[in-house]
Amino acid sequence: MKKFIQKLVPDILYISLITYIVYFVLELLKEGLISNYFDLNLFLIWIMIFGVLTSILKAQKHI
């Protein structure tokens, strides 16, 4: 289970990060396409949470 989480959490982080960048660029290209329906700032909080979790898991792995 621990191995599964150690794989899943970084994957969620990287996919979220790529999604954020793609959505951000699309929002710049066509204003409102994303932000009319979805708050990108909330998504950034999600990324930060998974960023912290990933670094904790990586630190544990190295101990």
Added chain:
Amino acid sequence: MKYYKYIRIILILIPIITLGCLVYKDISPKGILKVDYDFCKEDPFVSKFSPMGRVLEIEKNRGECSQEMVIDPVYFDVRLPQSFSKAKLRVWYRKNEEVLFKIGPRFNNNQWKWLLQDIEYTKEDNGWMMGTTEYDLAYIGLDNSRMRFLISSAGLDEMNEKIEFNRIEIEFIKEPLSKDNFLTRFKSLFRL
């Protein structure tokens, strides 16, 4: 762990499907977009009323929010993903009988021309007066994807009166997406 690759595929598919849904909503294939501003929380489509001073601070009372207009005129913007041909406006308000007001979008961004329409009182709804009007948007231009609306009530401050707004709902209508207009709609969506 042998199923992990399927989990990864699902993780990748979630943002792709979400983006598809967002694009679908933005295209409005049914040709209808409803925007609703209740003054309680900011709306991505409808801006706050401005300028401050002509409208007072938003008040919250027992879960209801409202804003008073004390000086004429005030403005608000509606951010639209594309142009529409008609709009139906519904507004919830309180005012004295002698106070009249009009709401309408701006014709042209460079000129002071507005398609102002009288608000027709239709019924009372939850202690608020509800008024409606309709617009033909054929000649209304968008400025940076925004349609500017003006609320006018001539002599409001001289009469020492106010109009209290509780909610604004606008239904934008256009022809539904079909084989015939697909290309034109696609081009207008991305301003090609």
